[in-house]
Amino acid sequence: xxxxxxxxxxxxxxxxxxxxxxxxxxxxxxxxxxxxxxxxxxxxxxxxxxxxxxxxxxxxxxxxxxxxxxxxxxxxxxxxxxxxxxxxxxxxxxxxxxxxxxxxxxxxxxxxxxxxxxxxxxxxxxxxxxxxxxxxxxxxxxxxxxxxxxxxxxxxxxxxxxxxxxxxxxxxxxxxxxxxxxxxxxxxxxxxxxxxxxxxxxxxxxxxxxxxxxxxxxxxxxxxxxxxxxxxxxxxxxxxxxxxxxxxxxxxxxxxxxxxxxx
Amino acid sequence: xxxxxxxxxxxxxxxxxxxxxxxxxxxxxxxxxxxxxxxxxxxxxxxxxxxxxxxxxxxxxxxxxxxxxxxxxxxxxxxxxxxxxxxxxxxxxxxxxxxxxxxxxxxxxxxxxxxxxxxxxxxxxxxxxxxxxxxxxxxxxxxxxxxxxxxxxxxxxxxxxxxxxxxxxxxxxxxxxxxxxxxxxxxxxxxxxxxxxxxxxxxxxxxxxxxxxxxxxxxxxxxxxxxxxxxxxxxxxxxxxxxxxxxxxxxxxxxxxxxxxxxxxxxxxxxxxxxxxxxxxxxxxxxxxxxxxxxxxxxxxxxxxxxxxxxxxxxxxxxxxxxxxxxxxxx
Numbered sequence: 001x002x003x004x005x006x007x008x009x010x011x012x013x014x015x016x017x018x019x020x021x022x023x024x025x026x027x028x029x030x031x032x033x034x035x036x037x038x039x040x041x042x043x044x045x046x047x048x049x050x051x052x053x054x055x056x057x058x059x060x061x062x063x064x065x066x067x068x069x070x071x072x073x074x075x076x077x078x079x080x081x082x083x084x085x086x087x088x089x090x091x092x093x094x095x096x097x098x099x100x101x102x103x104x105x106x107x108x109x110x111x112x113x114x115x116x117x118x119x120x121x122x123x124x125x126x127x128x129x130x131x132x133x134x135x136x137x138x139x140x141x142x143x144x145x146x147x148x149x150x151x152x153x154x155x156x157x158x159x160x161x162x163x164x165x166x167x168x169x170x171x172x173x174x175x176x177x178x179x180x181x182x183x184x185x186x187x188x189x190x191x192x193x194x195x196x197x198x199x200x201x202x203x204x205x206x207x208x209x210x211x212x213x214x215x216x217x218x219x220x221x222x223x224x225x226x227x228x229x230x231x232x233x234x235x236x237x238x239x240x241x242x243x244x245x246x247x248x249x250x251x252x253x254x255x256x257x258x259x260x261x262x263x
Numbered sequence: 264x265x266x267x268x269x270x271x272x273x274x275x276x277x278x279x280x281x282x283x284x285x286x287x288x289x290x291x292x293x294x295x296x297x298x299x300x301x302x303x304x305x306x307x308x309x310x311x312x313x314x315x316x317x318x319x320x321x322x323x324x325x326x327x328x329x330x331x332x333x334x335x336x337x338x339x340x341x342x343x344x345x346x347x348x349x350x351x352x353x354x355x356x357x358x359x360x361x362x363x364x365x366x367x368x369x370x371x372x373x374x375x376x377x378x379x380x381x382x383x384x385x386x387x388x389x390x391x392x393x394x395x396x397x398x399x400x401x402x403x404x405x406x407x408x409x410x411x412x413x414x415x416x417x418x419x420x421x422x423x424x425x426x427x428x429x430x431x432x433x434x435x436x437x438x439x440x441x442x443x444x445x446x447x448x449x450x451x452x453x454x455x456x457x458x459x460x461x462x463x464x465x466x467x468x469x470x471x472x473x474x475x476x477x478x479x480x481x482x483x484x485x486x487x488x489x490x491x492x493x494x495x496x497x498x499x500x501x502x503x504x505x506x507x508x509x510x511x512x513x514x515x516x517x518x519x520x521x522x523x524x525x526x527x528x529x530x531x532x533x534x535x536x537x538x539x540x541x542x543x544x545x546x547x548x549x550x551x552x553x554x555x556x557x558x559x560x561x562x563x564x565x566x567x568x569x570x571x572x573x574x575x576x577x578x579x580x581x582x583x584x585x586x587x588x589x590x591x592x593x594x
Contacts (some may be wrong), residue, residue: 069495091497101488105510105587115496117506145587165496 012246016201017081017092019068020044021134024077026063027226036226037063042079043220043229050195050202051182052212055222056259061205062098064227065171068203069095081169089117094162098178102146108133108157109142115165132164133157135194152183156190163194170195172204176211188214192239209255212242214246221258231258282299286348286504287331293355294324301362306498307369308378312387315382320355327351354495363552367493377557385561392546397565399541407466408527412520419478419519423512424504436475444469444530469530470523474516474542481515482508517581524577525589528570543569 021043027034037060045051053061066083070089079086081093091247095114102111113129116122133139136156146154155175162170172191176184191213195202206212212219213235221231233255237247301313331348333576334341364370366378386393412485421428421434444465455461485508493507535544541568550558 066491071491071494089495089497091495093495095491095495097488097492100490101486102491103507103510105490105513105585114493117498120504147587161492161496188563199456200437 016048016199018083019043019169019201019203020080020083021064021068022078022080024064024067024074024079025226026060026067026072026075028063029112033243038074039223039226039228040066041227041229042077045201045218046204048201049218050204050216050246051218051220052204052206052216053220053222054206054209054212054255055227056224057207059222059225060227061207061222062173063171065205066204067094069093069171091119091165092167093169093171094165094167094172096098096162096175098174100146100151100158102149102154102157102161104146104175106146107142108122108138108144108146108149111146111157112160112164114161116232122143122201128164129160132160135197136160136190137161150183151179152187155179155187158190159194163198166198167200169201169203174205174207175183176208177206184211189240196239209252209259210243210248213251213255214243219251219255221255231255265579266545284331284334286345286352287328289350290352290355291327293352293359293510294327296324297355297359297362299326300367304363305380305508306366308366308373308386310366310378310380312380312384313366315387319383320358323351323355324418330336373552375556377560381405381557382561382564384583385557389558393565396541396543396546396562397569399539399545400535400566400569401526403462403539404466404537405526405543406461406530408470409472409525410463410472411467411504411527412523414467414522415474415519416516416587418471418576419475419516420482420504420509420512422475423479423482424508436472439471440476444472444526445533446538448534458534458538458540462531465530465534469526473522473526474519477515477519477522478512481519484515485511490589514585515587517577519578520577520581521574524573532566 001035009230021041023040023042024038025036026038027036029035040237051224053064055061066072066077068086070086070093073087086093095219102108103114109126109129112132113125116124116125116128130139130142133142136159138153138156138160141149141153141157146157149157158175175191176187179187188211191202193206202216204215214262217235219231219235222228223230233251235248235251237245241248298317300318301320306313309583316464327348330337330341336344337344362378365373365376366380369377380584422432422439423429447465447468448461450460451464455464489507489511490503493503498507531542532544535542536548539545543562546562547559550556552560
């Protein structure tokens with residue numbers, strides 16, 4: 001199916017997946033008491049779109065991503081990708097975590113090749129892993145162990161570990177949350193470039209309003225727990241965007257107002 | 264030779280000049296003093312290997328300064344020699360003190376505290392029996408340790424991974440595990456068909472318990488996010504156990520293997536003393552029975568070398584397997 005040793009799909013398959021979230025509600029059980037985290041969320045993401053989920057920390061954004069990834073089933077409602085109900089994890093829908101969670105006992109190449117290995121795709125595994133490392137600018141680090149990488153490099157490796165599987169839907173759970181400000185800016189540009197080159201559908205969870213506005217075509221603002229959709233804002237500005245763009249500054253003020261923050 | 268001539272020649276302040284090997288000269292002097300005292304002083308007793316021991320010390324005393332001069336050209340061996348030179352000096356002084364208080368001045372009661380040359384005599388005369396004992400011990404230890412480590416590892420993974428196995432195994436482990444393996448000794452020797460199989464069982468038991476518990480805690484403590492990562496990437500349950508849980512638990516497993524090895528030494532010696540009629544434990548017992556105290560010390564030295572060697576071997580294996588870890592303790 002997938003051309004070996006390359007990450008680009010044929011043009012027909014290039015577009016990302018369509019994601020449909022239909023009245024999804026979810027609760028955690030903490031010492032016998034139900035703690036609702038998602039309150040009937042409905043959401044439709046077009047193929048190839050870049051959507052940001054913005055909300056206060058602890059509001060349930062990450063839970064929504066875990067449900068979409070298929071790591072847990074939702075209590076209520078339905079999640080579908082390209083019309084097919086999500087019933088478990090699948091390598092076409094990949095989650096990039098806040099922590100890179102690279103396996104310390106594997107080299108960077110071994111970590112990136114993890115998905116290929118797990119699915120028994122032995123052929124040209126190393127070559128595809130190296131191609132993914134080149135894509136994220138980590139060529140030359142294939143033989144290195146994770147503890148020798150900086151935070152930004154480790155997160156790049158985690159991105160490569162996802163991208164090597166040609167995901168059609170990339171779920172980004174605050175992937176830049178723990179990076180320093182400069183690395184963060186560089187990685188935002190990097191994610192944008194990867195999205196423009198490979199055209200997966202991207203769903204980014206963040207609590208950084210500027211990050212959402214610089215990256216996403218659509219910003220969905222969530223309320224405090226249990227999360228419900230407060231606003232769905234289209235950001236119609238060309239890339240690359242500048243954070244001083246008056247339109248973005250206006251949207252930032254608007255979103256902070258929705259979140260109840262002084263502007 | 265070039266360095267020797269430049270040393271003898273001019274330019275004492277030249278920066279490239281090698282430092283005179285003072286520590287090596289000191290160590291050499293200590294060995295020469297040992298040789299002189301051993302050979303020249305009259306001794307209270309009849310020790311056929313006094314001259315040989317003195318000769319060995321003389322050789323060490325002469326060789327040390329020469330080797331130290333050549334250390335720069337001997338590569339790693341040279342660096343290692345430089346590192347251990349102070350220790351070599353202290354060892355010579357310890358031998359000298361030992362020699363003086365035993366053979367020479369008779370300050371310690373004789374049959375119980377033999378001089379170094381008496382132990383040298385044991386090594387040179389009784390080596391076939393001593394060597395056979397080492398082999399017998401190693402064979403018993405290897406069998407029991409490998410069986411115990413393998414079963415303990417498998418049990419630990421099963422308990423850590425499967426709730427059902429954990430439910431049934433945990434109480435048994437808690438009840439039986441802390442019992443010292445040596446307590447099973449009387450039972451084992453009449454339940455098992457041979458004392459060899461009984462001893463293997465005891466060594467395996469002593470190894471198995473720590474390996475099981477540490478493997479179990481290692482598998483149970485694996486970062487749950489590692490499993491999330493693998494599951495989203497399409498990993499099967501088999502992949503999760505073999506490629507995620509086990510590698511992540513290996514640092515714990517090695518702690519268990521070290522504890523198990525220590526425990527297995529203790530059981531090995533006791534089993535050999537009480538049941539098996541071979542091995543270093545039996546040699547110790549036999550030597551003590553015949554009041555052959557020099558043989559006993561020789562066996563103790565050999566046993567220390569064997570145990571230390573095996574621990575070193577396990578450290579080497581760990582360094583190889585866990586080379587990805589940072590900050591490993593150096594043995």
